[in-house]
Amino acid sequence: MTITLHGHSFSTCTKRVAIVLQEKQVPFKFIEVDLPKGEHLKPAHLEKQPFGKIPRAIARYIAEKFADQGPALIPTDLKAKGHFEQAASVELANYDVYISNAIFENIVKT
Ligand SMILES: N[C@@H](CCC(=O)N[C@@H](CS)C(=O)NCC(=O)O)C(=O)O
Incomplete structure (x- = not known):
């Protein structure tokens, strides 16, 4: 089975998913979704998303589906998993939203 990753080469969400696929040694095919041209808002993409x-949510699915290969990315021990969830939540809600905007304004736009 080859997974197809639809994303954008500069997208940090896409990069996160690609890193998980690589860490888990899962072969995948990459299809570029042209964000600047608004391809993500067209019916072909909206049908999927x-x-x-x-998004990057699929990264967790991949990490668990391929739990038996590559390094363990999500802890199974309850306390360690609690710390993982805490870090993931902080990263999503309190870090990514701000750093993404800063990167877009200072790097992508310039
Ligand atoms: N909370 C979602 C956000 C997904 C997201 O905003 N992805 C960006 C690319 S990194 C995107 O689709 N941007 C296009 C847009 O918002 O129109 C996640 O982290 O997966």
């Missing part, structure tokens, strides 16, 4: 986003 109704919010018109290039």
Whole structure:
């Protein structure tokens, strides 16, 4: 089975998913979704992702589906998993939202 990753080469969400696939040694095919041209808002992409986003949530699915290969990415020990969830939540809610905007304004736009 070869997984197809739909994303954008500069997208940090896409990069996160690609890193998980590589860590888990899962072969995948990459299809570029042209964000600057708004391809993520066209019917072909909306059919797969109704919010018109290039998300990263699949990374967790991949990490668990391929738990038996590559390094363990999500702890199974309850306390360690609690720390993992805490870090993931802080990263998503309190870090990524701000750093993404800063990167877009200072790097992508310039
Ligand atoms: N909370 C989502 C956000 C997904 C997201 O915003 N992805 C960006 C690319 S990194 C995107 O689709 N941007 C296009 C847009 O918002 O129109 C996640 O972290 O997966």
